[in-house]
Amino acid sequence: MTTPMTETSRGAVTGGVGDSPVRPDGTLKVTGQFAFSSDLSADGMLWGATLRSPYARARIRGIDLTAALALPGVRAVLTAADVPGAGSYGLEVADQPVLAADEVSYQGEPVAVVAADHPETARRAAARIVVDYEPLPPVTDAEAALAAGDIFRHVPVRRGDAHATAEVVVSGVYQVGMQDQAFLGPESGLAMPTVDGGVDLYIATQWLHVDQRQVASCLGLPVDRVRLYLAGVGGAFGAREDLSMQVHACLLALRTGRPVKMVYGREESFFGHVHRHPALMRYEHGADRDGRLVYVKAHIVLDGGAYASSTPAVVANAATLGVGPYEVPNVVMDAYGARTNNPPCGAMRGFGAVQTCFGYESQMDKLAAALGLDPVEIRRRNAMTTGSVMPTGQVVDGPAPVARLLELVRDRPAPLAASGDPREWPGGVANTTHGESVVRGVGYAIGIKNVCFSEGFDDYSTARVRLEMVGGEPVVLVHTAAAEVGQGLVTLQAQIARTELGVERVVVAAADTTVGSAGSSSASRQSYVTGGAVRAACQAVRDGVLARLGARAGPADGLRLAGGMVVTASGVAVADLAEVLGDDPVEETRQWRHRPTHPLDPRTGQGDAHVQYAFAAHRATVDVDVELGLVRVVEIATAQDVGKAINPQAVLGQIHGGTAQGLGLALMEELRVVDGLVRNPSFTDYLIPTILDVPPMTVDVLELADPHAPYGLRGVGEPPTISSTPAVVAAIRAATGLALSRVPVRPEYLTGAV
Amino acid sequence: MRVSCRVNGEQREADGVWPGESLLYLLRERLGLPGAKNACEQGECGSCTVYLDGLPVCACLVAGGQAQGREVVAVEGLTGPDGGLDRVQHAFLQAGAVQCGFCTPGLIVAVHDLLARVSTPTDADIREALAGNLCRCTGYEKIMDAVRSAAAMPPSTAAACPASRPGGPR
Numbered sequence: 001m002t003t004p005m006t007e008t009s010r011g012a013v014t015g016g017v018g019d020s021p022v023r024p025d026g027t028l029k030v031t032g033q034f035a036f037s038s039d040l041s042a043d044g045m046l047w048g049a050t051l052r053s054p055y056a057r058a059r060i061r062g063i064d065l066t067a068a069l070a071l072p073g074v075r076a077v078l079t080a081a082d083v084p085g086a087g088s089y090g091l092e093v094a095d096q097p098v099l100a101a102d103e104v105s106y107q108g109e110p111v112a113v114v115a116a117d118h119p120e121t122a123r124r125a126a127a128r129i130v131v132d133y134e135p136l137p138p139v140t141d142a143e144a145a146l147a148a149g150d151i152f153r154h155v156p157v158r159r160g161d162a163h164a165t166a167e168v169v170v171s172g173v174y175q176v177g178m179q180d181q182a183f184l185g186p187e188s189g190l191a192m193p194t195v196d197g198g199v200d201l202y203i204a205t206q207w208l209h210v211d212q213r214q215v216a217s218c219l220g221l222p223v224d225r226v227r228l229y230l231a232g233v234g235g236a237f238g239a240r241e242d243l244s245m246q247v248h249a250c251l252l253a254l255r256t257g258r259p260v261k262m263v264y265g266r267e268e269s270f271f272g273h274v275h276r277h278p279a280l281m282r283y284e285h286g287a288d289r290d291g292r293l294v295y296v297k298a299h300i301v302l303d304g305g306a307y308a309s310s311t312p313a314v315v316a317n318a319a320t321l322g323v324g325p326y327e328v329p330n331v332v333m334d335a336y337g338a339r340t341n342n343p344p345c346g347a348m349r350g351f352g353a354v355q356t357c358f359g360y361e362s363q364m365d366k367l368a369a370a371l372g373l374d375p376v377e378i379r380r381r382n383a384m385t386t387g388s389v390m391p392t393g394q395v396v397d398g399p400a401p402v403a404r405l406l407e408l409v410r411d412r413p414a415p416l417a418a419s420g421d422p423r424e425w426p427g428g429v430a431n432t433t434h435g436e437s438v439v440r441g442v443g444y445a446i447g448i449k450n451v452c453f454s455e456g457f458d459d460y461s462t463a464r465v466r467l468e469m470v471g472g473e474p475v476v477l478v479h480t481a482a483a484e485v486g487q488g489l490v491t492l493q494a495q496i497a498r499t500e501l502g503v504e505r506v507v508v509a510a511a512d513t514t515v516g517s518a519g520s521s522s523a524s525r526q527s528y529v530t531g532g533a534v535r536a537a538c539q540a541v542r543d544g545v546l547a548r549l550g551a552r553a554g555p556a557d558g559l560r561l562a563g564g565m566v567v568t569a570s571g572v573a574v575a576d577l578a579e580v581l582g583d584d585p586v587e588e589t590r591q592w593r594h595r596p597t598h599p600l601d602p603r604t605g606q607g608d609a610h611v612q613y614a615f616a617a618h619r620a621t622v623d624v625d626v627e628l629g630l631v632r633v634v635e636i637a638t639a640q641d642v643g644k645a646i647n648p649q650a651v652l653g654q655i656h657g658g659t660a661q662g663l664g665l666a667l668m669e670e671l672r673v674v675d676g677l678v679r680n681p682s683f684t685d686y687l688i689p690t691i692l693d694v695p696p697m698t699v700d701v702l703e704l705a706d707p708h709a710p711y712g713l714r715g716v717g718e719p720p721t722i723s724s725t726p727a728v729v730a731a732i733r734a735a736t737g738l739a740l741s742r743v744p745v746r747p748e749y750l751t752g753a754v
Numbered sequence: 755m756r757v758s759c760r761v762n763g764e765q766r767e768a769d770g771v772w773p774g775e776s777l778l779y780l781l782r783e784r785l786g787l788p789g790a791k792n793a794c795e796q797g798e799c800g801s802c803t804v805y806l807d808g809l810p811v812c813a814c815l816v817a818g819g820q821a822q823g824r825e826v827v828a829v830e831g832l833t834g835p836d837g838g839l840d841r842v843q844h845a846f847l848q849a850g851a852v853q854c855g856f857c858t859p860g861l862i863v864a865v866h867d868l869l870a871r872v873s874t875p876t877d878a879d880i881r882e883a884l885a886g887n888l889c890r891c892t893g894y895e896k897i898m899d900a901v902r903s904a905a906a907m908p909p910s911t912a913a914a915c916p917a918s919r920p921g922g923p924r
Contacts (some may be wrong), residue, residue: 029855030843032789032829039788184793184856217855234856235890266794404899486854486891649850656893683798691894
């Protein structure tokens with residue numbers, strides 16, 4: 001036993017929970033050394049390419065590979081007949097063909113894949129494949145599909161009196177266009193055949209284990225022969241939850257016996273992943289003369305496209321969150337996911353909560369106008385709070401500071417009037433106005449999002465943590481399969497380990513499938529669930545250390561680890577970790593689950609389906625050139641409750657980035673699909689916000705602890721995306737007086753041309 | 755064909771270059787320098803921004819053969835006075851301007867170029883200069899912070915001699 005000393009004499013740990021340490025992958029990323037999935041290479045590597053359907057719907061009468069195979073440098077050309085295992089895959093339903101066999105159901109559906117020595121050779125070979133298609137009339141209207149019974153899922157929610165009446169009634173029909181995640185790092189990966197007949201896949205994904213399960217199934221291999229390693233991920237936002245080139249690259253690698261890399265170009269990327277569901281939403285809100293909601297009736301149709309993907313879960317979110325963060329005693333809600341021949345839709349940040357927020361927040365503004373109330377005031381009067389009951393009957397048992405978030409954005413000082421720099425007018429550097437025909441408006445919105453997976457899903461994460469002495473210094477190794485997609489999860493895992501084990505040096509191992517599943521980097525869940533798993537594993541390691549000490553020095557009650565030592569509750573050191581550990585590491589693996597959720601009643605939509613609710617509010621200020629239909633967002637103020645900011649800098653990054661994506665949906669982002677065909681699959685024609693489009697943002701972060709969550713945290717990533725869209729549109733309405741029932745708002749909506 | 759050029763201060767050669775290959779492909783796939791990124795390959799996103807004879811270009815829009823006899827500096831070639839990080843790289847790291855990092859190499863080069871031309875840019879100057887660099891993660895707020903912060907640091911004297919650090923990434 002060493003001489004007692006306080007932990008401060010050796011320095012308290014920095015970079016723990018609540019700090020914002022520099023991200024461990026940051027230096028590699030700013031120097032260009034970070035290996036993204038598209039940067040990988042291997043000796044003898046081939047390049048893969050995909051042939052995709054040019055039709056939204058067609059029968060395949062035959063495929064002739066002769067010309068493709070004859071091209072020098074081509075090593076393999078594969079079709080559906082070459083898929084050795086299950087022919088189809090899917091997140092919830094295995095309905096999506098690896099390669100189309102008899103029929104194609106959307107434009108861009110993969111039909112054949114090629115491996116060649118050079119990527120251009122592979123592309124040219126794909127172009128030489130002759131497919132004999134018999135085009136069929138595509139189903140492209142979601143309501144028509146609904147009428148025909150082509151439905152992935154219908155979720156009804158019934159609460160209170162279905163026939164309630166109210167003094168003031170407003171109704172509206174709202175539409176949301178198809179948004180694309182538009183991550184910058186294209187779908188890509190490297191598949192390497194292994195000596196055991198299996199395959200190693202280096203891949204950018206959101207969930208290694210769900211990929212592994214689907215890839216193994218399609219390859220007809222046992223799961224343990226398909227090993228996945230997370231390569232650098234260039235953004236995700238939901239688009240990497242489904243498979244893209246995973247099975248294709250593995251098929252080509254196993255067929256050729258050589259490493260195969262596949263990298264989508266931007267155009268192919270628009271066809272290579274699911275999108276945000278377009279929505280058609282009919283709302284009717286009834287309120288009393290004071291503006292208190294009496295009922296909400298809603299009929300929501302989401303276009304799921306050709307395959308299921310995660311549409312069933314998206315529909316459930318739209319249904320259960322579809323009246324917003326408000327107390328509504330009577331609800332008649334029906335949400336549907338339709339099957340069409342449009343591009344498949346699935347996960348995108350906000351996941352069903354984005355579309356409905358545009359609907360219910362537009363309605364709240366309409367109700368405010370009908371009653372002559374201020375838009376913030378009508379929301380405050382109906383704001384849910386802790387103890388409020390959702391339309392599903394679930395009681396909101398955590399903090400729900402809805403009114404306070406609204407007050408925070410309302411009370412922010414108004415942004416300054418334009419300075420006179422012509423770049424600050426709508427049109428900006430295009431120099432289209434010097435202020436004439438420009439009007440300013442302010443709008444508000446607030447949204448609600450569930451955090452973690454819902455409806456009884458067994459949602460867990462796994463962490464392996466080892467504490468050992470390396471070079472005379474205690475070091476923690478944290479290993480999970482959790483996907484760092486840019487959000488800062490690697491930083492957060494290290495922070496938790498530092499705090500729990502009082503050790504400065506933490507290494508987060510690369511994520512792979514040699515450790516148990518971490519679940520998906522989606523649903524704003526990884527800080528909660530993988531954070532919980534890392535904390536649990538660290539606590540087990542601490543207990544292991546104390547048990548060793550206890551075996552030598554008696555009971556270890558109240559002891560903890562800090563500053564590389566075992567200390568008492570008051571911080572007096574009783575042992576050095578070096579002594580306790582010696583050459584023998586302490587390692588523990590823990591699976592961790594949040595509290596259980598429950599399925600929704602299929603007739604009434606009642607049930608405690610969600611784990612945690614999260615809220616963010618926005619105030620948007622816009623200048624609109626009403627002659628040209630140009631909008632410049634001047635400023636956005638955001639307020640969000642995050643429970644506990646594990647990494648304040650990363651929290652701000654999520655709020656800024658999410659808000660910008662919502663702005664994009666409000667003003668510019670739409671994948672235009674006509675007769676089932678995508679018209680703008682490029683960054684020339686599908687616009688995402690540039691630094692000229694995104695304004696300065698002020699952010700208020702509340703930290704109201706959720707007693708159920710690790711450290712009291714609340715998922716952060718999605719809420720800011722949800723309400724910025726309706727806030728921007730509300731501001732444009734305030735400036736122009738136009739009704740604006742569809743996003744993105746196009747210039748022609750503002751000039752009277754439409 | 756064979757292409758010879760100076761890349762990050764080193765004389766490099768690539769054989770068997772197909773005339774349709776871009777400078778981006780040349781750097782990434784033939785010279786082992788994947789720092790410049792392939793986000794759109796049509797000049798819209800700026801992720802592949804590199805210096806060509808001192809001017810920032812989208813490497814995806816330049817044919818590989820056009821680099822013959824010229825000087826290319828990519829993100830791997832930028833370095834601070836001590837051989838460590840350039841001030842722009844340092845500022846991006848500290849400000850939290852890096853999330854997924856795919857836009858980062860192009861933005862670092864674009865900001866490096868901006869600050870070489872305009873030592874104390876206004877916010878409007880920064881936005882105008884970076885309008886060709888898309889970022890999908892950050893909402894640009896921390897990027898603005900990083901540029902302001904980098905502008906307040908002394909310029910990197912060694913940025914002109916990029917050979918002070920090895921060019922290969924792996």
